[in-house]
Amino acid sequence: MIGPVKVLIADDQVLVRTGMATIIDAQPDLEVVGACGDGEAVVALAARLRPDVVVMDVRMPRLDGIEATRRLAGAGVTDPVKVLVVTTFNLDEYVYEALRAGASGFLLKDAPPGQLLQGIRTVALGASLLDPEVTRTLVGRYASRIRPTAGTPVPGIRLTPRELEVLRLIADGRSNNEIAAALVISPETVKTFVSRILSKLGLRDRVQAVVYAYRNGLVT
Structure with a gap:
């Protein structure tokens, strides 16, 4: 800016x-x-x-x-x-x-x-x-009040190991810069992963991504 x-x-x-x-x-x-x-x-x-x-x-x-x-x-x-x-x-x-x-x-x-x-x-x-x-x-x-845009995650879609890492860090409340530092990748790469995760799972935003991670046992 x-x-x-x-x-x-x-x-x-x-x-x-x-x-x-x-x-x-x-x-x-x-x-x-x-x-x-x-x-x-x-x-x-x-x-x-x-x-x-x-x-x-x-x-x-x-x-x-x-x-x-x-x-x-x-x-x-x-x-x-x-x-x-x-x-x-x-x-x-x-x-x-x-x-x-x-x-x-x-x-x-x-x-x-x-x-x-x-x-x-x-x-x-x-x-x-x-x-x-x-x-x-x-x-x-x-969690019970938050739903993906299409009602449920896209069936048959699996996240890659790296996408799962990013999703777990999103669920931990990390910002893009914090995720980038934790995974030693650029913030731009993190943005790409976040966009891909939301698209694959049929989710609207990061809040729904957090809920998805908790519902599916990816974090405790």
Whole structure:
């Protein structure tokens, strides 16, 4: 990307907004272009400021973060904005809905500052982000509600050993860059593997890939 990543913060707590803004603005490659405390405001600000990433809380007045995410990044949006949901552990059910609404990923609010910064950079580059600490809880509770696009995986298709390795790392919540480092391959090669895995299994996105891995005993 040319220039710093433009970040818009949406959280109904002033202290949280201020703290995030301070951390983000201290980075030379990141820039906070706006902050607000409700969903209606973030949708309006995003249309005016065109941020690269919106850091989105879930529980906000007037319009919650899930509906705001749907309006910014959901299916049918002409010029979608990348959304990183930052939530508390006891709101994981909202995280599931936010991912369905079009969010690129999620983190916990108590994540260390470095993880938040890396999460913003990851999402800005177009990759998905699933916090490893809550992936298992999310999948375990909501696996029965997540279905592949065609209803079931494509019959008769088998993944190669390398594709299985990549799928297991996706299920562990790893980003493309982390998978690349673990397997000593390029991030571009990882993107190719991810695309091939989703296509072979008839899955829509990485979230469904995680669920598929758990359902089929590839991870425990």
